Each structure stands twice: as structure tokens, then as C-alpha cells.
Amino acid sequence: MLRTILWFIYFWLYQIIALFFLIKIYFLKKFGTPEKAKTYIHKVTHHWAKSMVRATGSKVCVKGLENVPNNGPVLFVSNHQGNFDIPILMGYIDKPKGFIAKIELSKLPLVSTWMKLIQCVFMDRKDLRQSLKAIDQGIEILKSGQSMVIFPEGTRSKGGPMGEFKKGSLRLAQKTNVPVVPIAISGSYKIMEERKGRITPAEVTVHIGKPILLHELPQDMAKNAIALVESTIKDLLNNNP
DSSP states (O other), X not given: OHHHHHHHHHHHHHHHHHHHHHHHHHHHHHHSOHHHHHHHHHHHHHHHHHHHHHTTTOEEEEEOGGGSXXXXXXXXXXOOOSTXXXXXXXXXXXXXXXXXXXXXXXXXXXXXXXXXXXXXXXXXXXXXXHXXXXXXXXXXXXXXXXXXXXXXXXXXXXTSOOOOOOTTTTHXXXXXXXXXXXXXXXXXXXXXXXXXXXXXXXXXXXXXXXXXXXXXXXXXXXXXXXXXXXXXXXXXXXXXX
16 A cells, blocks of 8 residues: 555656646747657656656566567557556657547546647547547547557456457558557556556566558458457467466
């Protein structure tokens, strides 16, 4: 319990300190260039996310970083085990990226501000019209050159079997022809979900697969691309210790 209390104190203290970073971002946007502002936003959020994960006492092992393309936007497609999946991917994959995130996160003070700065899109899965609009927003962000992350299960598995991927999850890649980079996260649920909200050190493995170019797939495979990506991530999970 003490670790949990200390982690949340650290979390909110960092948010207060980050207000000074927001001031610098404001001046970079007003007097600098969009690229300088974007670079600084990524630097701050990348460091913040990694520090949040490290503060839990957890160790993260990343395999396959060489599979992340250096140039151009990609769609990262990952399984979803726990609340720490977002900071893990932000902090341990050094490529600017936004997330297709649940709409509840948009209500968190300060956190939502930073998520908007990295071009996250908030989705209400209970509202089909809003969900489609969110996907369209994600498509436009990918077209602008920013990478995106989507969790096609739609909810956390919390250590249970990986859920079935939602149809339409790959629409972002299909409409933009960006590479799909499959990711398997193993063990992240142990940080918070396993002990019902208590922060606990865990060993987490992030296994990054080779990019999949949907527009280069044979027609029969392209029609069922979501099943191909789902099975690829399952294979990566099975290769994790």
C-alpha cells in the first residue's frame, strides 16, 4: 500500500512540475516552429512515461526495437493487459505517437492536456457514431505524419486470455497505407490490475514484430487482415517467457 501511495504522490507532483513545461510549449508554438514544439512535447512525454513505469519498481524488457521503422508514420497494434500499457509504449518506444484511447481518459485533469498534445484520439465505444468519427480523426493524424497506437481488444484483458480484435480496427492503416507494427505486451497487468489497484513491481516484456504492409498482402489475406495481425500478436505472446 505504501508503494501505491508514494507512486500517486509522485504522479501528481510531476503533473504540477509539468505546468512549467506547458509554458515552454506555449512559447515554442507561438514563437518557434511546429517541429520544435513537437520534438519538445515528445521529449517531455517520453521521459515522463518511462519515469512513471520505473517508479513502480517494474522492469521492462523490449524485444524487436529494430522492427520499428525510423522514417514515416506507422500504426502500432497491441494487445491490452493493463493501465500501464500506454506509459510503457510511450516510454520504451522512442517514436512520437498518439493513442486511440478510451473517452474516460479525456476527463483526467492535466493528463488529458498532455494526451491531446501528443494527438491522442478519445473514443466512446458505446457510441458507434462517435467511434467512427474518432477513427477518422486517427486517419487524418496518420496522414499528417504522426504514428498512432490502437488496442483492438477494446478493453484490458487484466491477465486473462487476449480478447478478440474488433472489426474495423485496421481501418486506420487501410486508409493510409502505413505499416502495421504488431506488439505483444506480457506482464503489464501485474503492475496494477493483479492486486486490484495496488502498485506492484513486475517484469514486463514488450515484443515488437516485423511491420506488416496491408496493401502488399495477397487479396485473400488482405480481406481478413485483422485475423492475420491478431494471430501474429498471439504468436509474439507465446514467444514471451
